[in-house]
Every structure is written in C-alpha cells, then in structure tokens.
Amino acid sequence: MSNRLGRLAPAVGALLVLAACGESADPREETDAAGGDDGGGSGDQVTLVMESWRNDDLAIWEDVILPAFHEQHPNIRVTFQPTAPDEYDAALDAKLSGGTAGDLITCRPFDVSLRLYEQGRLAPLTDLEGMDAFGDVARAAWSTDDGAEAFCVPMASVIHGFLYNTEAFDELGLAAPETEEQFHDLLGQIAADGSYAPLVMGTADQWEAATMGLQNIGPNYWNGEEGRQALIEGAERFDDEPYVAAFTELASWAEFLPSGYESLTYPDAQNMFTLGRGVVFPAGSWEIALFNEQADFEMGAFAPPLPEGQDTCYISDHTDIGVGMNAATEHPDEARAFLEWTTTAEFADLYANALPGFFPMSDHDVEVDDPLAQEFLSWRDRCESTIRNSYQILSRGEPNLENQLWDLSAQVVNGTVQPADAAAQAQSGLERWYEPQQ
C-alpha cells in the first residue's frame, strides 16, 4: 500500500508542476492590469469599499452597475464587498466600531440604520445633491423620526404579491383571482384536483409566515398607510378587528399548504414551486430574478386578493435597501460622488433592469423589461402603497413587534395559536413598552 503511494508521489508532484506552469486566467490579474493601465494615473485613484448584505447581487454590481460608474469617474474605484444577510448587521456593527468598515454602507430600513446614524457612524446626507428625486415615503425609512435629517439614499423597494405557475393554471382552467373568495375557490379547485400543492409556503423559518403571509395580505385589512400610522399614533390597537381578520385569513391558508409545512423551510418552498410541484407562491418581488432562472414554466403574478366589501387595493411596497456613507471614511468627497450617482435616472435604470424585482424609489421614469417585474410595478398605479407595519418605531422595544409577528404568524398557520389570541398577544407586547398604546 505504502509502496504504491510512494510511486504515485512523484507523478502527482509532476502533475502539480505542470499545472502551475499552465496558462492561468486569474481574474484578479486582469483587474490589476486594468487599474494600472488607466493612463498611468493610478496613483490618484481612490478605492471605495461598499458593504452590503446582498451577496446574491455580487456579479451584477461588479459586471453591470459599477463599471458604468467607473466610466464616468475614472479616479474612483468601488468594490462591492457583501456579507451573508443574516450576519450583516452584527458584522457591520463590529466593523464600524472597530474602524474597519467600508466607505459606503448599504442601509437596512428604519431603526437599524437610524441607530447607526445617532451613534455617528453614518454621515448626514440631507443636503446631498439629487436627494429631491425621492418622495417622503421613500425617504422615511432613512430619515430621523421628524423627517428633518436624511442619512441614506433610498435604493430599492420590494413589493409583495402572489406568483403562480401559468401552466398549472391553464391545465386546471383557472384565472388569477381578484377577491379573497375567488382566491379560496381557486385553491380549493387545485386541492380537489390533487396533483399540485395549492399554496407553497412553510413555517419552519417563521419569517415567511409574517412577511409573505401577514404583511402581504394585511394592508388590505388595515387600509395600508392609514392603519400603519394609526397603530403608531395609538388610534388603533393590534387586537382590533382588521388585525384579527388578517390573522384569520392567514390561518385559513393552512389547509392549502403542502403536508408537513410546519417543517418546510424557505429554500424548500422555493424549490417546490420552481420544480412545478405547487401552483401559487406567496412572494416578494425579490424572487423574480432567481425564479426566472430556475423555473422552466411561465409565471404570472397577482396582487393580494381583496377581502369582501373592499374596493381599494393596498400593497406592501416595502422600502428595503438604501445606501449611505461611513462617517469615518477617508474619502468623503468620492463617496458623496458615488451617492449622488445613485440618485440619478441612469442608476435607477441600470439597477431596476439588472435586478428585476427590486424597484427604484426615485421619481425618474424607469422602463423595466421583465414582464413579471412590470406586473408587480403596475400595482403601484392602481393600488395604495404602504410598508410593513412593524418596521417603523414599533420594533424599538422589548418585545420587538417584528420578531413577535414572525412567531405569532407561524403559530397561527401551524394552528397552535388562535387568530384572536395572536392579535391579543401582539397588542400586549406593544402595551408593555410603547406609550401611545398603553
């Protein structure tokens, strides 16, 4: 045995030497060369590092978005440096306090970023040129509570709705539902046919039940912004009828979910849908890019169906991503130049088309080519937009409403908590620390 290995060793060694001599195409060498050949002026070039949690978008930033910026600003080089989404906040915190964070910071909406701003980690951007391209709702996610100071440029929002498998729809002779009654009929028909799971969602990761469930259909019940503001002001309570009704509708999904949905994770659900084993997927628009790639059937989308007696439709058009500047950056001018560029129509166009499903929030007219993304975007014209009601202010205390809604929504779907109890628990959670609700 050892003898045989002994004879192999020189052969392996020779192979390694050969491999090392081969012509390698190390992408890093190319970048270096490109950097060095810029008219010999590379000495003046400033490199900016951009922190982000969107590791899925690395290629798009490197290949599409950043090259466009570099062309206009040859003296600035931006590197996109993402961290895994669930580690981003903790990692960023550590890097900022350790002084090793990048120059540009991708901003989570509301309190996470507001806290960074109040600690002096994020630079104020109120007077940034181009900020007037954004409306109040877009800026709200990255402004102080009174709206006076802004600290991140709004980059993209995501819209909730339902994706469906058009082939399965055609096969079963179904049409996209407008009302909740039609929605239930449709799910019932798919269930009766038996060859597909009617609705594909799991509760194992908890957040889908809250985000793609409750926050998806909820705005129709609490009338979008009106209800969200009323909750913040204390004029409405979480155990009021609309919230109980939203939980009740969510609970009614249980019979249409795949069997064993309690242990179905988010990736499981994504795979089930794109493999064609289910028909309707409660979704966020961010799924579009990945699903386009993975599903080999045509997809359609419909907005959250209207509850009985409701005429106006409301959608969750959630401000999700912003970009700001590290207050401790050594290159504030260059960083501002980049941020100004992100407010332009050019950026909005590049971004919206490179990442279908992430919708720019600026007022520029942007043509989105992807038909699914277009469908989502079209709801902005006929429905009222709102954001998730647990994000602004209401998750500042303990218990934190967002985390509580994850737990409660998952349990409502699992059938371990009744809708009315869930609403009551969310309310008592708020009452515990939030003065306007006490």
Next chain:
Amino acid sequence: MTRPRTSALPEGIDTEATTASGPAVAAGPAARPRRRFRTHVVVFIAPAAAIYTIFMVYPLLDSLRLSLYAPRDGVHTFVGLDNFVHLLSDDLLSEAFWNAVWNNLVFFAVHFFVQNPIGLLLAALLAAPTLKGRGTYRTLLFIPTTLSVVIVGFIWQLIISPVWGFVDTPLLGQSSTALVTLALMSVWQYIGIPMILFYAVLISIPDELTEAATVDGAGGWTTFWRVKFPLILPTVGIVSVVTYVANMNAFDLIYTVKGALAGPDFASDIMGTLFFRTFFGFQLQQGSSTMGATVATMMFLLILAGVLLYFYGWQRRVESYEL
C-alpha cells in the same frame, strides 16, 4: 490506576483531578532531591500558556466583567449585579432564560441517556475479541463526528423532510418534537466520541482479568458488568462531564437548522441561541453586549456548577484501580 488520558479533557479538570487524588500521589516528585531550575520547562509551557491566556482566559474574564456593566447614555457604566437581577426578574427575559435552560437540560439529557449508553454498547461490541473488521466499523462509526455540523444538519433535514424525505410528520416543525429531534441528530453525529473513549479503556483491560473471570464461570454479561464496568467507571464520569459541558455550550446545530429564533415558538431555544440573540440582536431586535455577557456568565456558572458537582460528587468518590 485507570485515569483516562484523553485529549478531549478540559484542561482544568485534568490538573485538578491529579492534585485531588491525594497527597500520596503528589508526594512522588516532591520527595526527589532538589534540582536546579529547569528553564526549558518554562520555554515549553510559555507559548501555550500565553496563547491560552490571550484567547481564552482574558476574554472569559473580560466577559464576566462586562456583565457588571450597562450602557447609560451611551457609556458602559458599572451597575453591579443589576443585569442579573433584570435577567432573572424581568417577565420576558426570565421566561426566555428559563425556557432556554430547561431546553438545554433536555438536550443534555438526550445525549446522556441515549448517546453515552449506545456509545458504551458500541465500544463493548468493538472490543469483543471475536469481532472481524473492527477497524472498518470503528472508522464508520466515527466518521459523522468529523463532519461539519452544517452538513449533518442539512442531510438530516432532507432525510426527515415531509417533502423530500422519508418521514411524513414534520418532526422539526412541531414544538413537541423539534428539540428531541435536534438532540438525536446531534447524538448521531457525536456518538463516536464516547465510543472511542470507552473503547480505549476497554481494550486496555488486561486479558488476565477476563480470562480469570471466565475460568471462574462468568459469562460475557457477568464479565462485562462485574469486571469491566467497574474498571471504566472513572471514564463514564469523564464522558458524562464532557457531554454536559459540550451540550450546555451547544449552539451550532440548532442555529444551522432552526436559525437564531430556534422555533417553533422557541421550542428549541437553548442558552447558546438565546445568548446569540441577546448579544448580537436579531433582525430588528437590537443586540446588547452587556446583557449578552450576562447570559454568557449564567451559562458559565451553570457549567461550573455542573462540573463541580461532578468533581465533588463523583470523581473523588469513584474508586479507580491500578492495573
């Protein structure tokens, strides 16, 4: 004397156990004539001691210190035991904490009552003189231990998934079954550790003893329980305490499979995941390094209590035999 010599031993336990075995043993080196100070001893110990101090002792002490502070107007201020009072008296926090402690004890109990007995059984079978292909079995049984937790979590999630796997019940999705299922996944992975520790002691038992027992008319069953088991009792203790320490510190598998919220409804939340959420925050929940350090200190104290209990209640009483 059959004190196990294993690398899996926490350092503290090993040294203390030696001194605790009484002056009779300790008197050995002291009785020798005095020699001049041996510099090379210091040279050899220094690197390990320095690294251990910098990366283990100092952070531990500093996190104990941090638990006595709280942010007041953005500055860490000394608050004495306030954090502990808050942790144990606040209705939300104390509920989460005791839930985590209880779940942690269940997690440990599953390992103690399933992993270690099966480990012992496998070791006894492996040590059977008539067994063929021993090396193969030993390797196969030990392989899961060397796998990454992420892989183990992923494989088992697929195996017991109602969609892709063989089990129709959503074992990981029900609060009644999630924790025990996770514990059994971990048992499957780490069964090799107690097995190999027991095995090492079992094969070191001289054949004369078992032969003598056989001559006296004892069967395999009697020989094991009357001759071998008393000889491996000290190892049973060590394995138990190592299991306790490892499980009270557990985090990775549950985080990998269930995430930091350790659902459903915190049914699989253990102290490690609670610490993670408290220290780093989660989604919109803000982290608190001082409250996190308080949870970590409580973990440390619970582990310390368990180890002391083992040490005074077992290690000093159990008889070990010179072979």
